[in-house]
Amino acid sequence: MTLPAHGSERFDLWAPEAESVALLADGRQYPMSRIAGGSREASGDGSREASGDGDAGWWRAVGAPASGEVDYGYLLDGDTTPLPDPRSRRQPEGVHSLSRTFDAGSHGWADGPWTGRELKGAVIYELHLGTFTPEGTLDSAAGKLGYLAELGVDFVELLPVNGFNGTHNWGYDGVLWYAVHEGYGGPAAYQRFVDAAHAAGLGVIQDVVYNHLGPSGNYLPRFGPYLKSGEGNTWGDSVNLDGPGSDVVRQYILDNAAMWLRDYHVDGLRLDAVHAFKDERAVHLLEEFGALADAVAAETGRPATMIAESDLNNPRLLYPRGVNGYGLAGQWSDDFHHAVHVNVSGETNGYYGDFDSLGALAKVLANGFFHDGSYSTFRGRHHGRPIDASLVHPAALVVCSQNHDQIGNRATGDRLSQSLGYGQLALAAVATLTSPFTPMLFMGEEYGATTPWQFFTSHPEPDLGKATAEGRIKEFERMGWDPAVVPDPQDPETFTRSKLDWSEAAAGDHARLLELYRALIALRRSTPELAGLGFEDTAVDFSEAEGWLLLRRGPTEVAMNFSAEPRRLGVGVASIALATDDGVRLGGVLGDTRQLELPGHSAAILSK
Known part of the structure; x- marks a missing residue:
């Protein structure tokens, strides 16, 4: 578990490329000196790793405040503007301002009776805190946990909550991975939410992003080689997972994952877009995530579930580490979504083209992947490989008929319920909730919400906001969507339109669909073969x-x-x-x- 703060070591900083570093804490400067490796320092402000063997570059401010709540930042090489802590737990004034210490051990946890939840047999409910309730906070979302328990789901999966610039965002523009966005309530509210979820019998899965950083407030390159310039992915420079200095960068990521599992008692992590990891080391970072989950589970006595979002269709992610797999508990399967979407909607443009048959859905249901070495017309090459059914249970594939990506990355953010009738929505529900896999619902799906879920940002920088809006339009050219209908992500109304209208759930076909979802989930729970049998059955x-x-x-x-x-x-x-x-x-x-x-x-x- 996380050790309590025990001195000024809680401000230790890795900045191997700096010539001088000073800590600004509560308005006073403290010179920092280089320290030798050889010991692990951990506190409620985040683990501080200094293990030697290439981990030079750690600094310490002797005499800095050893306890209490402190506003602080770092001055590098004579700068006069302090930078926030890369391991900051709180950013009360935003990601460009001072960090604030947070004692994660001060929360009096009440979830002692909670024994955790395995992925097998479970149903996941994915939600975005800012649009799930009118208030858009962790505490207001906690008020809906009773509804989710009655619906019958087993896990609540939160879209990223890490620190980002602005007031509202999907969460994938985060730049401070250890902080909980203040607009959601900050870290103390997060602990309250997890406690309340466990009291309601619900596990919590946190969506985390380790493949890139957002465009505003990313100061990590000032501190050290966190990124690899010139080796980018879809969102910019790649995280340095295998170059010089990558030992500490990888530990930075693994410590963050451990923070959610230990300090915040979450039951699992959804690892965003792992296909964007650029890691050529012999032991892949994903394998280290699998090992971390096993270690935390042994330590806490509760399952720790790692689920990868992967576009690779590579079952190695799911194979046990003993047979050279990565040992993850699950991965998202887009093939299932595409096959269901085409067969209920008839839409076949873009990447949906390969799934224009009932046979595609049949293949996915029987084998897990559609592209298992088959030719992908969208990619212009063969893709994927078959799953070894002796090594993987179908429950390891997390599937859905709708999710934040597949709705929000449409031109207008329209849900299936905005174009399909009850019968087709019911078919999508049955296909998902009776599949051999682990079903996931997207908030509002269960009652056929007609509110869209659009791509929204709140970048304070006008140039960045303009570039984001223009880039969004270009993204849709390949899918054949009309750019004229794409909403401006910077317009506050785009965010407001995306909030759920809970009054819909009680009326007409909305209420009828909600009752169907409740009945399907209850039937899935009472019919062991729906979720328990393997591919061979x-x-x-x-x-x-x-x-x-x-x-x-x-x-x-x-x-x-x-x-x-x-x-x-x-x-x-x-x-x-x-x-x-x-x-x-x-x-x-x-x-x-x-x-x-x-x-x-x-x-x-x-x-x-």
Whole structure:
């Protein structure tokens, strides 16, 4: 666990390229001196690593305030403007201002009875704090935990909460990974939220971003070689994972991951876009994440779940470390989303083109990946590799029919519910919640929210705001969307429009859909084979011409009619456990099967 603050070591700083460093604390300057490696210093302000063997460049301010709340910053090489701490836990005045100490050990945790939650058999609910409630805070989100528990989900996954410039943002422009955004309530509110979630029987997964830093307030390059100039990814310079100085940079990342798991008691981390990691070291950073999760689980007695967002379709992420895998608990599977989206919406532009068939969905349900070495027309090359079913349980793949990326990265941020009717939304729900995988819902999906979820920023710098808006328009050219309809991410109304309207949940088809989601989640929980069986116990039949698909999970069968016309198909079970339409009928026996009648855009779950 994190050690208590025990002296001025809590301000230790790694700045290997600086000639001189001074600490500014509570308005007073303290000269800092280089220190030798050889010991690990940790405090409520974040671990301070000085292990020797190439880790030179650590500085200490002897005599600096040894306890209490302190506003502080660092002056490098005679600068007169202090920089915030790379490991800052609080930024009360924003990411360009002084840091403030925070004693993570001062919270009186009440979650002793909480034993944690495994990914297998769980349902995840993804939310963005700023738009989940009108207030947009951790404390207001805690007020909705009872609703989520009643819905039946097992994990709440928070989009990034780390420090970013401005008042509102998706969270992926963070520059201070150890800080909790003050607009959400800061670190103390975060601890209260996790405590409340555990009291409600919900685990917490935190989305973290280690592949890039935001464009405003990133002072890490001033301190040391945190980035690799000229080796960029989609968002800018890559994080230095394998160059000179990367030992400390990697430890900086791993310490941050450990902070969430230990100091904030979160149950797991969602690792953003790990395909953007540039790491040529023999032991990949992802393998170190897997080892960290195991170590924390052994220490706390609670599962620590690492889930990667990966575009690689590489099952090595999920294979055990003992067979040269990375040992992660899970990864997102975009193939499932694309296959469901195409079959309920008919949209086939851009990367959806490869999934323009019911056969694509059938392949994903049976094998996990669609691109398992197959040719990707969007990429212009072959992509992925097959999953070894003896090494991976289907629950390791986290799937969805909607999420923040797939909605927010559309031109207008429109949800499926803004263009599809109840029947198609119900089909998407059934496909997701009866799949062999771990389902994830995006906030508001469960009642068919009609509010969009758009890309929004609040960069105070006019030039950066303009560049962001222009870059956003260019992103949509390949998908064929009209740039004229793309909202300005800097317009405050873009953020306001994206807030959920909770009054919708009680009316008409919204309420009907909400009841379906509750029933599906309850049925998933009471039907062990839906979530518990492996790939070898999954079978899929389908008719491309007629538009129906039949998923068999042990003795349970899930029949889905993606056609607008009624269909009849043979099933081998005797009763309907759940149907999305009152017109579903189970007829007489024909040979070894019974005849199931499905109205257009409907589904049924059947059991013996």
